[in-house]
Amino acid sequence: xxxxxxxxxxxxxxxxxxxxxxxxxxxxxxxxxxxxxxxxxxxxxxxxxxxxxxxxxxxxxxxxxxxxxxxxxxxxxxxxxxxxxxxxxxxxxxxxxxxxxxxxxxxxxxxxxxxxxxxxxxx
Numbered sequence: 001x002x003x004x005x006x007x008x009x010x011x012x013x014x015x016x017x018x019x020x021x022x023x024x025x026x027x028x029x030x031x032x033x034x035x036x037x038x039x040x041x042x043x044x045x046x047x048x049x050x051x052x053x054x055x056x057x058x059x060x061x062x063x064x065x066x067x068x069x070x071x072x073x074x075x076x077x078x079x080x081x082x083x084x085x086x087x088x089x090x091x092x093x094x095x096x097x098x099x100x101x102x103x104x105x106x107x108x109x110x111x112x113x114x115x116x117x118x119x120x121x122x123x
Contacts, residue, residue: 078102 079099087094107114 079102082102083094083097083099086097086099090097
């Protein structure tokens, strides 16, 4: 009976050692890939940054948005939602403050991420 336990222990130790050896090999391969591929990327970026002059700032040309009844209704609805959110956060009635202006801030997330979030919210 003790012979079976000893054999099971040996098999377990060999299995664990095999797993860690394979993990060490994978880690080494990934480190080699990082070393080879990041050096090339850094070398390519440095000359490109030095050679390219900084672009001159361009004047922003924006067309005036066309006011429509649907757009105005959406803006009023958005302002109402923002006012309700601020009122809930502050714990004060909406009549105590007034939202005069708002602007949308880009979140910096990719479009596929925003689409997935929207799809999850919609259901």
